[in-house]
Amino acid sequence: MTERHLSAEMRTRAEELLELYPHPRSALIPICHLAQEQDGWLRPEAIAEIAELVGLAPAEVLGTASFYDMLHTEPVGRYLVAVCTNIACLLRGAYELLDHAEEHLDIRTGGTTADGMFTLEEAECLADCGRAPICQVNHRFFGDLTPQSFDTLVAELRAGRHDAEVPPHGTLVRVRRQGGLRVDEDTIARERAAMSAAIAQRAGGGGSS
């Protein structure tokens, strides 16, 4: 048993996720999100622990995670700025915006600022085309962008003025699940049978009034 990398809280939350699925592997991606919430990216130590939690080899976890754009196997900045350049944003000036973002942040697309604050990405359509051109910062939307409003956004992020709605990179869902069944399938089947009988009785017209 190797030393644990996930914090006690993350470990508890990971175990809660495992309970939600009939097969542990289904919790793989949600737990990867948790690991990113803790570390900002998917560290090799986290991958090893996730593998142990879902009953796979670390290579299988890495092989799955590397398929998905949101799971980062290398460090990223505190703020991941993803500028969409797909067709709807392209028609409304997205490449001009991306060029400006590179210049303003003084990094190329894919790069991270020297202070570790910003990573710039070129994104595919993020489904907010009514406000094109748009970007996401840590998967929170900012629309109707101009070069000027982009600079303002960057300054505000640096000053911490969006901290309430934009948590550090990796934190995806801040609402914890409450409630939910932990009932075995037999109980469900028994309840279903009783319900069907009640429905049949009502339909037959011979039931209670």
Next chain:
Amino acid sequence: MTVTDAPRIVTSRLEWSDSYSLDRYLDTGGYEGLRKALSMTPEQVATQTDAVSLLGRGGAGFPAGRKWSMLRKGPVPYLVVNGDESEPATFKDHLLIERDPHQILEGIVICAYAIQAARAFLYIRGEFALGLERVQSALNEAYEHGAVGRDIFGSGFSLDIVVHPGAGAYICGEETALLESLEGKRGFPRIKPPYFPAAIGLYGEPTVVNNVETLSNLPWVMVHGAEAFTALGAGRSTGTRLFALAGHVEKPGVYEVEMVKTTFRDLVYDPALGGGVPGGREVKAIIPGGVSAPWFGPQHLDLPLGQDEVAEQGSMLGSGSVVVMDDTTCVVRAAWRITRFFRRESCGQCTPCREGSGWLERILRRIEDGSGQDSDLDLLMDLCDNLAPGVSWPPQQTTICVLGSSIPSSIASGIRMFRDEFLVHVKDGGCPYG
């Protein structure tokens, strides 16, 4: 005017700033459809849905009721709900997820009751952080309210719903890739047959996969009845539908309009909808139904927004996206960007798609940059022919899923409609639009 007369079936609450809260939902008739459904037998609920001939709103347009009836009697089936909206310029499910999550949950419980599913998984695109938080909050409220969970509203019916975040992969919108992803694997589409997850779905069990907008219609259908729904629209395209209007229009956005009774021209020009093209410029082309769809020209503007009507003209309503490109648009650049998207999102399983998308993108790139050759147009069409033999519509398929056969649509549309513009790029060694 027909454009504004139809009732709003799935966007009725959007005028409220707190449309996503349980209190607002209950104040506006929320969960009444579920109560009605639970007073009926599951078969009656399924029959009512079948009667409205609700065509799936995800992209393929398959009748929802037919999917349900394909389930064989057997072990507890799963309901999987597709909220992985990723088709470029499609942003209507995103709106429903953020602004009316209870309506989705109510639709899920109604559907699960009809097919007697014990577990439902709501797969939400990972990039929708706010949407995921709104849906999880709504689900917590719904458990507390007794609308989800054990013995729902005292009916004896129990259902667990799990909100599952994706992690960024377009292909997971394809239903078999979505199931793979939900199983914790790479989003590789499954080989068909079986064509429908009703035969072999999640964990190899019978599964129904429905789209978020499709299920959002169910509460209204339960309350108002099948006849009220089928009174809207015409032919096979019943009810209303959400259209995500983007690109060169004054008022891009999501609009719920009556199917068939509304035309592309209404959508683009009506003051209550798109409000026209900025600067009074002309429509050069429109992309109906997502970037997998062949393009239309201005001559198609009066075509009704109906599934069969659009199919007869050689394209599709698909995901409900409509992109307007005005006369300042470089179609080579547009086709290049769409092809680049497919190259980035190809899962890599099938050679024609994995290799073809890259070749096509590089050729389009060099034409746009001014280093194209005379033979490039034929080469593009030849490669398209390898991906979708005949380059016809609907396309022939050479790959496991339809991503590969969707790649030629924008390229073939661009070359067929604007061949001269491609040739000018090659002849003049650059893009005339700068």
